Amino acid sequence: MVEPLTIPDTSPGSATTKVASYDIYLTRFLNPDGTLAAEPPAFATDREQARALYELMVRTRLFDKKAVALQRTGQLGTYAAVLGQEAIGVAIGHALKAEDVFIPAYREYAAQFARGVPMVRILQYWGGDERGMDYPAGTPSHHDFPLSVPIATHIPHAIGVAYAMKLRGEKRVVLASCGDGATSKGDWYEAVSAAKVWNLPIVFLVNNNGWAISMPSHRQTGAQTFAQKGLAGGISGEQVDGNDVIATRFVLERAIERARNGEGPSLVEALTYRLHDHTTADDARRYRPEQEVTDAWDRCPVKRYKAYLEARGFWTAADEDALIADGTAIAESTAQEFLKTAPQAPEAIFEHLYERLPKSLEWQRDEVAARGPVGGH
Ligand SMILES: Cc1ncc(C[n+]2csc(CCOP(=O)(O)OP(=O)(O)O)c2C)c(N)n1
Ligand SMILES: [Mg+2]
Incomplete structure (x- = not known):
């Protein structure tokens, strides 16, 4: 909080004195090879809860693969793949409560699925059909926002929703997601600033996937982290390993509960990597080295979490076969349903x-x- 203008005394004998300093923390429970970096939270040691995170991650990856295949065969418009970033959507989906409001960008399909968006809606959306934005009544997604392809324009809207919650005295929280590139937009800064000034129940989730189309993160900002952009607005800013689904859920739940308890907004920068092209309209080989992508596969969130589940005795080869078979069949039937939908x-x-x-x-x-x-x- 900026104090009413008084000019602080400097240290005796010194012309210059330190008036503020900040720290940025990173949270990780799982190392890239799936071994534990720290004792995991309770939800990750509960067999059913732990398995549910993995199942959603894999189902989302299979859906994603099918969507790309549809586009490649001329049956779907441009599609933004989530390959490599699935853990973030899964974590959001499990961290939010039904009454909360999710205001997504366009790579958090897993969270939307968890909140009740049928997979076919996402295909309809990218197929240019507005009905793909109409989420079913009776599910949390019904009061969520549709995904936003315009960059950062949904972040001020999120402030409006959080403001309404506060005005009505509701114990609800908004989670608004965007990419690293979006944080360069003026509307994003305005929202972060207003969030703290009004002490709103909101969590800003920044997917730092290394790139904004062909613009690498380090050319997107001169700041060392995106998390510190929250500190500049007076709000909690922290990093999480976004390819560690346990850490991402843990950090988001903590930020969400702070918001619910009236402790105001937070910013979480989730470190991840976009393994696919920006969208199906892009060819990332034109601007990023293959080696970077190969190295990033070693940090893949699915592989990492599977190793953790197996080590705990929560996952077997038979479980894997059954999940792949079921997830593939669902992706296929979703595609068929989409293709059979009469166009508007x-x-x-x-x-x-x-x-x-x-x-x-x-x-x-x-x-x-x-x-x-x-x-x-
Ligand atoms: C307002 C606006 N400006 C420009 C674009 C074109 N555009 C689409 S995606 C993108 C980059 C976004 O990068 P980032 O925020 O890091 O998200 P990512 O795609 O990496 O998830 C841009 C500039 C847009 N969709 N909307
Ligand atoms: Mg990005």
Whole structure:
């Protein structure tokens, strides 16, 4: 908190004195090879809970693979893959309570699945179908926001939601996610600043996956960490190993409970790596060395957590076979459901922005409607 302007005394005999200093902490329970870096929290030692994290991670990876395959075969529009970053979405999905509100960017599918978004909705979304943003009533996702491809524009919206919760005296929390690149946007800084000024129940999750399309993180900012951008706004900022699902869930739960108890906002920088191209419209070989990607596979969140589960006796080869078979079948049936969905009329694109369409757009809608459909997905 900035004190009312008084100029502090300097140390006797010194022209310059230290007025503030800060530390940034990183949390990790699992080393990249799956061995324990520290004693894990209770949820990770409970067989069922521990297995659930892994199952969602693998199901998400299988979904992701299918989505990329659909795009590659001309059956889906541009798609943003989550390969390598699955642990973060899984951790968010398990850390939030049903009444909380999740305001995602576009790589946290696992959290959306955990909160009740059917996989087919994500395919519809990337297929250009607005119905892909309509999440089912009776699930937590119904009061969540749709994923946001516009970078950081959803972060001020998240502040609005958290402000409403505070105003109504609700014990609910907002979690808003974005990438490292998004933290360079003015709207992101404005939101972080307002969050502390109003002491809002919000957690900002920054996926630092090393890249913002072809821009490496170290050229995205001169700051040593993204976590310290929270400190600059007066809020708790910390790093977590985002490829360690245990640590990420643990750190997020702690930040979420602080927010729920009125202790205000937090920023969590999750260190991860984007193993895929930025989207299917990108070819990352044009700007990043293959060796970097090969090295990053050694830190893969799925492999790491599987090794942990196996060491605890929580996971067998038969479990793995069953999960792969089931997850693959679900991804396939999801794809079939998507492909069978009758496309919307082209003029549907005019439906969701205005309550009453302005006159200037009415003629455009009518013209599009008169032309009729131009193809399938
Ligand atoms: C407002 C806005 N500006 C630019 C873009 C184009 N764009 C799409 S993704 C991206 C980079 C985002 O990087 P980061 O925030 O690190 O997220 P990541 O894709 O790495 O998860 C940009 C510039 C956009 N979608 N929205
Ligand atoms: Mg990024």
